[in-house]
Amino acid sequence: MKKALLQACALCVGATGAYAGGLDRSGQGINLIFEEGSVVQFRLGYTNPDVSGTLGGVDSGNVANSFFTPHLGYKRALTDQLDFAIMYDQPFGADVEYGANYPLSVNPTSPVGGRSGVLEASARTDAITALLRYKINNGFSAIGGLRVQRLTGDVTVPAAAGYQTDIDADIDYGYVIGVAWEKPEIAARVSLTYNSKVTHSISQTESANQVPPIPAGLVVVDTDTEVVTPQSVNLDFQTGVAPKTLLFGSVRWVDWPQSVYAPPLYVGITNDNLLDYDDDTFTYSLGLGYQFTEEFAGAITVGYETSTGSTVSDLGPTDGFWSVGLGGTYSIEKAQISGGVQYTDIGDATTNQGAQFSGNSAWSVGFQVTYALD
Template identity: 35%
Template sequence: MKRTLINVVVLGTVIGSSLVQAGGFDRSGQDTSIILKEGNLLEVLSVSVNPKVTGKYGAAIGGGDTGETLPNYSYTTMAFKTDISDEVSIAVIQDSPYGAHVGWTSGTVGSSYSGINAEIKSSATTILGSYDVADNVTVYGGLKSQSVSATVANPLVNGYTLTTNTDSSMGYLIGAAIQKPEIAMRVALTYHAKIKHDLAAIEAFGASAYPSAPLSLYTPEAFNLDFQTGVAANTLLFGSVRFAKWKQFIVSPTVYVGAAGQPLKEFTQNPTTYSIGLGRKFTDQWSGAVTYGTESAEGVEGGPMGPTDGYSKLGLGVTYTGDKATVTLGVQKVDLGDIDVVGPSVLSAKMTGNTALVTAVKVGYKF
């Protein structure tokens, strides 16, 4: 397949990155677009996320401000792709597909969520291969080695803590793309299989540790639909739809569930993420784009491990293209969905009017 692209499409990847997908757990979006690009490439993407997520505690637990509940964080994704022949290419992608970090900072312990902290980390290495089965059709697929770990501290449940090892498991992905180069059109559909992790968990209440069954987690199976098409000279419409079966993702440690009567985190819906953008090539070196994205809210009451519900986002970006290198800068303003955080039969906190600022830099090099 002749992989003809207008450079502005890279902005859709850069300013589409965000912490907020699926309540903050879906981070990289599992982008595999490098396998469909032309030539031998190395790409590095650096993303910084600054959320401002606060609320008011309910009167039943003392009232007052919650303080910040989501710390700042950053991550880096690397991808390499080379052509083996006119029809065959391979790529290696290193990313952090999933993650979460909550930290409730204000209020008096015992009458608020102060001191609740939880962090889930992941890392994945994906090896992809593609084959051009016709002038305008490419199929691709590969294997993914993914690692996950978790830590939790919840002083409200008898000083509960959880620590796990880092478990590594294998998964796979497959996809196909069709292209019409004369109008810069491409549509790609990628399927990511769910991956099971059996984590060795140590649960404790204060200084008393308890035996625990393995903590089994499933990162969800997902479908990514990515598209682009020229709509005028040097102007590109592009976007994506991501559907992940988030109800497969349940954090349910045995001892905690026995004490609290509910999982640490679970989803009641499978929210779908949408984005659309318009890019414009101004000169041979400079291009820009604007994107809009949204994710449907679950629409249910939540807990302290998920203090947002759905979002809308607006992003701007600019790309400079040289002979060998391409540099893209992007910024994104995210309006986070409101949610009521509830405890046993009472309103614990009301989270409203929250935002996040995402900045990203992507550097690509052709060789």
């Protein structure tokens, strides 16, 4: 009962991070380290958001492109007390593209030879996390590990004199530390993990049109700056509450004000950062799982992220959400096959430029296979 329920629950809980904080993709979960024995795990999620707003009476169109959230992991029991896991995921990302007639997609220098384009941004992080878990006694264990993260992206802001930046891929490092407590007799577990920030020292190529009375032309400069993916804390819990029934949930805090992107040329043009945040976020989930047969278990989850009420970046025009998800797991010999679907109601937001985004939502689906190696 315990193992199948955990698979169904992990898929549903993991999916709630699909639109958390606007850029938070994977939720940086570590449930794999708690699997019994040695296993390999593959998960793939797909999210189809519908996010639109208006600025000055002009519709933005659906600015959020669909995206995948992959996860690949291997966990091995080294000894009775020591476990090892290595995982790949994409913890943060963005993929937005506005309509051509949107005010921020219009280049004010275009009558004098400015280049055309639309307001858009693409960013991706790829992370590999290696973890060790040492079981102490009385159900307690200590967790620690290293994260290697790669960042790349590009942004176009036509309204800022046709501005564009292309970020060279950069690799930097962070760490994970945590503690956990388990009581297998009642399927109880509580884990608390801290994910450090990762500071990327990036090189980029920035370009923009010169603004009259300077003669028209393209300015291209290679510059350096820093981008931080923020620190976070995850609290995950579960416990059996009745025969074949598991209650589970999580709380995730992300320190978004740490994330500032201020490329020098853009700051010189606008006297503002390209991306920053005023508030951190808290994301909550709660679910109930039930073992229907020896082979099949199902779960339902609800999720909630508090809205901040602050203005947000036009590159991430969301503020909070609530969600509901359904998932199930079927056991076939050594394999646990899971699937799930989630609906997210995305919170209304006002952007820094005064655009109003409301009535937005997203659908997510996911598929996971966990295979026991022993």
